Amino acid sequence: MYDVCVAGSGVAGATLAREAAKKGLKVLLVDRLPANRVGDKVCGDALGSHHVERLGLSLPRESYFAVYPGIEIYSPDMKSRLSIVAEGLSAYALNRVEFGQFLLKLALDSGCEFRSETHATGLIIQDGFVKGIKLLNLKDGSKEEVYAKVTVDATGSSRILSKDLKTLGFDQELDDDETLVCYREILETEEAPPLPTIYLDMEDAPGGYFWVFPEGENRVNTGLGVVKNAANPRLLFEKWVEKLPCLKGKIRRVIHRGGGVVPARRPIDSAVWNGFIAVGDAAFMVNPVHGGGIGSSMTGGFLAAEVIAEALENGREDEATLWGFNAQYMSKYGAKQAALDVFRIFLQSLNNALINYGLAQGLIKSEDLLKASMGEKLRLNITEKASRFFAGIGKPWFLARLNKTAQLMEDFRQLYINYPSVEGFREWRSRVRVFHERLHEEIGRA
Numbered sequence: 001m002y003d004v005c006v007a008g009s010g011v012a013g014a015t016l017a018r019e020a021a022k023k024g025l026k027v028l029l030v031d032r033l034p035a036n037r038v039g040d041k042v043c044g045d046a047l048g049s050h051h052v053e054r055l056g057l058s059l060p061r062e063s064y065f066a067v068y069p070g071i072e073i074y075s076p077d078m079k080s081r082l083s084i085v086a087e088g089l090s091a092y093a094l095n096r097v098e099f100g101q102f103l104l105k106l107a108l109d110s111g112c113e114f115r116s117e118t119h120a121t122g123l124i125i126q127d128g129f130v131k132g133i134k135l136l137n138l139k140d141g142s143k144e145e146v147y148a149k150v151t152v153d154a155t156g157s158s159r160i161l162s163k164d165l166k167t168l169g170f171d172q173e174l175d176d177d178e179t180l181v182c183y184r185e186i187l188e189t190e191e192a193p194p195l196p197t198i199y200l201d202m203e204d205a206p207g208g209y210f211w212v213f214p215e216g217e218n219r220v221n222t223g224l225g226v227v228k229n230a231a232n233p234r235l236l237f238e239k240w241v242e243k244l245p246c247l248k249g250k251i252r253r254v255i256h257r258g259g260g261v262v263p264a265r266r267p268i269d270s271a272v273w274n275g276f277i278a279v280g281d282a283a284f285m286v287n288p289v290h291g292g293g294i295g296s297s298m299t300g301g302f303l304a305a306e307v308i309a310e311a312l313e314n315g316r317e318d319e320a321t322l323w324g325f326n327a328q329y330m331s332k333y334g335a336k337q338a339a340l341d342v343f344r345i346f347l348q349s350l351n352n353a354l355i356n357y358g359l360a361q362g363l364i365k366s367e368d369l370l371k372a373s374m375g376e377k378l379r380l381n382i383t384e385k386a387s388r389f390f391a392g393i394g395k396p397w398f399l400a401r402l403n404k405t406a407q408l409m410e411d412f413r414q415l416y417i418n419y420p421s422v423e424g425f426r427e428w429r430s431r432v433r434v435f436h437e438r439l440h441e442e443i444g445r446a
């Protein structure tokens with residue numbers, strides 16, 4: 001019998017396993033990948049250094065290609081550019097496999113047991129508790145049931161174990177507008193942009209964006225995410241390559257190509273049940289505006305390990321005891337995600353003309369966008385000139401809606417900051433639902 005069994009050795013699972021083992025718990029970590037491929041995931045591979053610092057990690061040099069002092073965002077007409085550069089902030093261009101190997105090694109060094117090429121196929125549920133996990137050995141096809149006091153779903157966006165639970169909190173699926181379907185290539189190129197660059201375009205990247213993230217002078221990680229069922233991201237990718245001067249005619253070779261899914265929304269309403277916790281993409285821990293989830297998933301894994309250790313020390317693994325994880329995650333990151341989910345809905349309602357106008361008029365300054373993405377209140381720069389401008393183009397409602405969005409972001413954040421106890425969950429959840437439905441009515445339509 002293990003204390004903790006973690007399915008999935010991505011950034012969330014490996015972090016949780018490491019922290020739990022460090023606290024003296026008996027931990028089993030499994031992944032369907034061969035050990036030397038752990039970390040191999042289609043991703044933009046950008047990670048804000050503040051996440052690394054917050055977790056007290058020191059990255060070995062081989063786990064990243066480069067560090068950049070900021071990021072640039074272009075309007076659809078390419079006429080406006082926001083440079084988000086601030087002192088003390090930087091972004092790693094990760095070498096994702098090496099980074100994954102580093103996190104796995106830390107977990108192993110902490111004393112956690114690891115099984116590679118092992119597929120988690122389902123949960124063992126008895127007497128209203130998750131008691132462990134069903135495993136399939138991908139090398140020899142053998143099956144096994146492993147028992148643990150707490151089982152963790154860290155299988156990423158497939159959420160393979162959470163889908164087994166139909167309990168309140170886990171009974172939710174992603175809506176199409178919350179699902180970013182991505183296509184990505186790693187390219188060797190003649191040159192690379194000086195900073196990671198994002199291109200907004202509601203026609204050629206509907207509901208998402210196109211990115212070119214340099215990984216040194218002659219290599220880029222580039223791709224796009226679009227809302228589910230909007231368009232084929234690969235076909236759109238080919239269009240982008242033809243239209244961007246930094247890529248057109250400058251590609252020497254394709255190093256890797258592939259696809260993936262990002263759950264871009266507020267966190268799951270509850271990530272715990274009796275003997276069970278979900279972390280990372282499996283619990284929707286991604287920033288809904290830029291789709292980054294590496295840092296927040298590691299934070300989720302870290303917090304979950306603390307709550308599990310404390311619960312097991314008290315001989316408890318029931319939902320009410322593990323509930324502390326929900327409250328902790330919401331206060332550390334989930335409330336920010338909720339606010340940004342409001343902003344996402346607003347952004348997805350815009351067309352290219354409005355984004356062009358908004359950025360050209362400087363409605364949001366770079367530093368304010370940076371602060372908002374770090375969880376601070378969204379500050380707007382609405383001048384008399386901008387008001388006249390939007391009235392002049394027959395869209396006076398645009399500024400009112402932007403103001404309304406900022407207010408709703410704050411209101412939604414407060415709802416998550418005041419995350420309830422297990423007794424108040426049903427009532428809180430219905431308030432979230434009503435609020436969220438209202439959002440689409442009030443700011444989700446152009």
Ligand SMILES: Cc1cc2nc3c(=O)[nH]c(=O)nc-3n(C[C@H](O)[C@H](O)[C@H](O)COP(=O)(O)OP(=O)(O)OC[C@H]3O[C@@H](n4cnc5c(N)ncnc54)[C@H](O)[C@@H]3O)c2cc1C
Nearest residue numbers: 008010011012032044045046120156260280281292293294
């Ligand atoms: C195209 C794309 C670009 C992105 N770009 C960025 C970015 O630039 N920056 C950023 O911060 N975030 C980015 N993200 C999001 C980020 O990748 C995720 O939020 C993050 O990796 C989530 O971590 P995780 O540990 O929850 O899941 P994952 O990293 O997906 O790890 C899940 C692990 O579980 C294993 N697994 C899955 N199913 C099973 C099973 N049944 N049994 C056993 N093992 C299993 C997998 O092999 C994997 O190792 C991007 C995502 C995509 C798809």
